[in-house]
Amino acid sequence: QKEVEQNSGPLSVPEGAIASLNCTYSDRGSQSFFWYRQYSGKSPELIMSIYSNGDKEDGRFTAQLNKASQYVSLLIRDSQPSDSATYLCAVRGSSASKIIFGSGTRLSIRP
């Protein structure tokens, strides 16, 4: 079992709709969770970090964390073509300072 799992996609969403990205992790003791956006050929850019159960909103982005289910998600409201990218879920485990990344979900916003 991979430490951090994501559906590779591609996920196609019409412009203006809500895009929902999901991630599960295996280390039950994990404390820190992140969503990064990566455009082709570029390095990842931090979008959201979340540390406690529930929702965290920042602009059009909402991160949701459920530690009991070992599940973290990212919602993008009012999707724009510029949101088309690969979204990486990342988790900092309980035993180390390193951050482990999922394989990423490719999101495509169609006009």
Next chain:
Amino acid sequence: GAVVSQHPSWVICKSGTSVKIECRSLDFQATTMFWYRQFPKQSLMLMATSNEGSKATYEQGVEKDKFLINHASLTLSTLTVTSAHPEDSSFYICSAGTGPMNTEAFFGQGTRLTVV
């Protein structure tokens, strides 16, 4: 967010030569930096954790004698790919931590290495 600068952004080298990549934290001190490698259409794979003033911690399967890491100051870590081969061609990215409990990590712009 915090700024992490990586240099060079791309490099082409001949097989058998060595290449050094620098990673700098510009507006904060980073006791720990991370080096990742990313092949096309794949995710980031952690290669090693660079600790200021001590030896780096390498992930399983990463050759420490081939990928030399030096973290001599709180703002600079270097990765040297020694005796590079074409299979070492990849996108190398560093990151450094900041934020509450040193949990958030910000990335450099990456280095595209091509070995010919």
